[in-house]
Amino acid sequence: MKQTPWLGFSIDRAASTPVFEQICAAIRLRAASGDMAPGSKLPPTRVFATELGVSRSTIVTAYEQLVAEGYLSSQQGSGYRLCASGEVEMAQRQAPAADPKSGAAARRGGAQGPGSASPPQMVEAHIFRAGTPDMRLFPYRQWAKTVARICRSDPQAMFVGSRGFGSLALRQSICDHVAEWRGISARPEQVIVTAGATDALEICLHALAQSGDSVALEDPGYRPLQYFITAQGLTPEYLRVDDSGAVLPSGPVAPRLAILTPSHQFPLGGAMSPARRMEFIRWAIKTEAWIIEDDYDSEFRYAGRPIPAMAGFDHLHRTLYIGSFSKIFSNALRLGYLILPEPLVASFANSIKRFGPKASSMPQQPLADFIDSGEFYRHLRRVRRIYAERRRFLLDQLSQDFGAYGYCVDHQAGMQVVFHLTCALQDREVCIRAAELGLSIEALSGFVQTPRPGDGGYNGLVLGFCGYSEAELQQGLGLLQQILQLVSR
Template identity: 40%
Template sequence: MSSFAKMYQSNLNAALFGLSLDRRSGLPLHAQLTQALREMLRADPAAAGERLPPSRALAEELSVSRMTVTTAYDQLIAEGYLSTRPGGGTYVAEDLPHLAPPAPRDAPHSEPHAAQTWLPFQPGLPDQALFPHRLWARHLERAWRNPDPALLDRPDPFGWPSLRQAIRDHLAAWRGLDCATEQVVITGGAWDGFDLIARAALPPGALMATEDPGWATMGHVLAASGITERPVRIDAEGLDPADLPPETRAVTITPSRHFPTGIAMPLTRRLALLDWARERDALIVEDDYDSEFRYRGQPLPALAGLDGLQRVIYMGSFSKLLSPALRIGYLVLPERLMTPMRDAIATTGSRVSMVPQPALASFMASGEFATHLRRMRRHYAKRQRHLLSELAGLEDYLQLQPDPSGMHLCAGLGPALAPLGDRAISERAKAEGLTLRALSSHARLPDPPQGLLFGYAAFDERALSTAADTLRTLLKEL
């Protein structure tokens, strides 16, 4: 026997003699020994062919009866782990390696999804650093420390009643919209809202006209909801009802502040749109996504208020007002749609978590929500002024004007940039660490308008100044 073989045989014997059996265990000693030997041999394929200690010697080392060892050996011989040879002795089976478990492989390593870092001038984002975390935590803890029994019961499919009442009060105070609490439906956001509208208020495949340019995801949202989209190019006053196809059953608009251009639809155009809806027995979906952030004068009256909630469904969201993480929006329905909407929700149940709803209700009812909105309005107005001052002197490149409302500016291209196109400029800006959305990327029709979107709400003055310096250098290079 070679010195290596002798050493290995010695190591095998030492491992065997070092086995520990638990006499207090409910598992018999021979079963414990069998399991221990099996695991040892499977974990070490190099032991193949090696001789095991005689049963008497191993029994003495382990302080067990010889019968315990022979029973374990016999079991492992039957399983193929051990074998006997002429002339005596028990050996590890020669073909043991194939019985060894496969070598452990490193599990695929996936990094946890990192929080996305938003770059200036990403539009449509509130400043999450200014979210009232302590106040929100207090309302959330208060709601669930000793929850209302109704919270633990089957929920109202339209949402938590106190939250619906708080939204009703908010709309009356901020938007001049008079509605009943019963007309308010809590949703999981715009996607959920359009899906509910499709199931409750429109026939399958109904044609809905949309603004072009508009919300870039709108086509996917409507298609998933079974609605046929028809983009209609807006003019300087927004969407013109005279341009709507005769088969249109519904239209979705952003009249208080068109997204993404910022155009406010004048009263004459609003009234014309309401007349069109009455004449065609059609439906209007008013997406009033950030109308609370108006920096000069009073917020424009909601179209639903002018209509008296007859032909208009009002759609709102807390994503821009508080945080996208809440995933809470709402609809205000005409009375004739309340029963169909309740039936539509009954088929799937509400998709909105009840956890944040009572906290949001008390946050609004306390007056702290209104205080937060006024605070954010001051911050955003200041940031818009700061951004305009930082980009002053670039008239040859950008057609930038103050906007009385909103969270971003839409700038046309000046003569120095017009030949390049907004998408090429957007790509160059991306390489410099800026998110400068191209206006044309929000259009589906040919010959889209050209421009760039400057989101300022989510970034403080220092970040805006740094981004403006980077952009100024880039534009002059272009």
């Protein structure tokens, strides 16, 4: 056990509380007790890591968590400092206490285990909700500064709507972003700022499909799409997903559109193979169909190089590209974008005129400034690092302690993992029990439209990990293990 002379505490590796949480707790305690004066400097991450015998990323995670909670401030090049207490701005959600009866202790079948008289305790945090970013990590201070600067210097910029396509400044920033990150070359005239990816999908359906048309969809896939399609009188053709991604349409009516998630299949998680992408592009050229690439969470790849977008591969010839800011920033921001092939710009302009734009105009200029100033990328790098650690933690715990129930395939991407059940349990039943205890787990089978023989594999649990600290995930896993034990009896 190593003790740091600086904080005068030791890491307890036998404790159920993760190391980074122990560091956070020690700093919070010293801040609250007045042992550390506001403005005092924290030890440099490298020095502190060596002192405690932990990795530097553990220290960075702890510091960044405390920045998010408003205890610390960070300035590039000058390290981390303790904030004055009045500077704590954001509403805090308390991480669950390191209660030996919850979390790992429960996981090991401790006092709350299935053999015990006390029932599993409900949690309030909706742990495992998929696709939700951790809003405790949102850069509130920098965002507030950006908005305040525009309010002072150029308020008009927040109300200009560029004829329904959105702020020109933001569309230019989006072009720069997708050129750098997704290998897509587009002009701002081809970009529509939307109210998230969902709005972009609806705009495409309004502009490109007419009642009676067939639309190809991945199965399993994103559920709201299926509702939009039926509400518009369109006919879905469900595409099976194999190891290379969605298979090509083969129904009696050639689909007018195929809506795909090639970089990260939703909800299974794999990437479409280059060969399958080429087959889709050839299919679209041959049948004059359009491919809609829903790249809803492409920024979250944790290893290797980003997988280039299909739209870049296709040079926006038959592919429309959809991106979203919901996963990087917040579902509450409701901003995303749609990038069109040149020949479609005029017809989409007409359609937008008819249905009206839905994207909120006020945050568009601030978001453009946020991207251009680099703050956006600073935030993205930070959350990606933290989410990568949470994901690793979740996968390790699942493989260590849940092997009797199922397995995960590690796709090194996204905001959720699928735990495929290999036992006799039904995913829906597990999810109902989980919801009763406050866990937000979705059943994989609920994303499937047309169960096929041999698809017995679509029995699993969709577990979101981004919005929860390791301590919260551990608490959720403790409950999940109890539920699995109870349901299997």
